[in-house]
Amino acid sequence: MIKERYQSIIVQVICSLLIPFIQLFALYVIFHGHYGPGGGFQGGVLLAVSIILQRLYLGTEVSYRKFPPKLAPALGAIGMLVFGLAGVIPMLFGGAFLDYGNLPIPWVHGAELRALGILIVEIGIGMAVFGTLVLIFDSLIGEGW
Amino acid sequence: MIWQIDFWLLVILIIAAIIALSLCDLLAAVAALAAYSFFVALLFTQMGAIDVAFVEATLGAGISGVLFIVALFRTRRRSED
Amino acid sequence: MKWVNALIMLLFIALMLYATSGLPGHADPQAPANVHVSPTYIEDSVEDTHTPNIVTAVLADYRGYDTLGETVVIFTAGLACVLILMRRKAGDKGTLSEHHRSGHM
Numbered sequence: 001m002i003k004e005r006y007q008s009i010i011v012q013v014i015c016s017l018l019i020p021f022i023q024l025f026a027l028y029v030i031f032h033g034h035y036g037p038g039g040g041f042q043g044g045v046l047l048a049v050s051i052i053l054q055r056l057y058l059g060t061e062v063s064y065r066k067f068p069p070k071l072a073p074a075l076g077a078i079g080m081l082v083f084g085l086a087g088v089i090p091m092l093f094g095g096a097f098l099d100y101g102n103l104p105i106p107w108v109h110g111a112e113l114r115a116l117g118i119l120i121v122e123i124g125i126g127m128a129v130f131g132t133l134v135l136i137f138d139s140l141i142g143e144g145w
Numbered sequence: 146m147i148w149q150i151d152f153w154l155l156v157i158l159i160i161a162a163i164i165a166l167s168l169c170d171l172l173a174a175v176a177a178l179a180a181y182s183f184f185v186a187l188l189f190t191q192m193g194a195i196d197v198a199f200v201e202a203t204l205g206a207g208i209s210g211v212l213f214i215v216a217l218f219r220t221r222r223r224s225e226d
Numbered sequence: 227m228k229w230v231n232a233l234i235m236l237l238f239i240a241l242m243l244y245a246t247s248g249l250p251g252h253a254d255p256q257a258p259a260n261v262h263v264s265p266t267y268i269e270d271s272v273e274d275t276h277t278p279n280i281v282t283a284v285l286a287d288y289r290g291y292d293t294l295g296e297t298v299v300i301f302t303a304g305l306a307c308v309l310i311l312m313r314r315k316a317g318d319k320g321t322l323s324e325h326h327r328s329g330h331m
Contacts (some may be wrong), residue, residue: 001219037195037281039281042203046203100287111273115275122282122286136304137215139308140215146252
């Protein structure tokens, strides 16, 4: 459906200028979720938007080489794994499920450790949402992997 | 909370929803739906729920529009009724 | 038939507007949702988690199990999309879904 690149120099230049800033803003949204609006979900959606914009203006032939579509389900699964491990590892060290106060990081304690656990979980959610949305887009355009 | 902003946002919201329902060109209906999502996001911002508004603006006005358009190109552009 | 539908819609709108009058006001501190656990979150979340954004603290820490379920739902939706819609390359035939689809066409 969108095999070739879009035939307009304006669209190409604007998109290629825009994509790094979208990704930078997405990382800001993920890592600044403790202090402002945002979090893993919104940041993951923004990262997926940057990849989808690249798919749209470069065409799948070039864009599949830059971001292989087989990477997307792997990223989603790794994100889910990070979230699940952040839940299970505190159980092995004497806490409850998803009790970040018992994560085995020796030089951080108490409330700081819980803030770190929240950050780990947000990164996991971001990767899972990123992989899943790119996966849905790739399966919808159906160019064949 | 300023009731004038609330009132006019709700009026535009209902108009956008009726437009999205009554259009026969589904591509234009998707655009109206994205506008609807954006005004919902503005309404959430005005109520003070910034996080929900952020999700609505990225998912409702961004991703879901793209996915709807891709699905439209896989099927037909005109609505039956 | 169209007028019957419009009448039913108007009745439904009237019912909804009537039900709205029973809800508590916007940001009412005495509303039932605001007197049970919300004061605990507002008072203790910065001490407990060092996270100034209460929404993030509630979503990822106090209600982390809920967020885990939400992420599982999204990931499952993506996997279902792939299973239904994915087309393999031309040389790579013989999967179950391919047989299924060619049988229907």
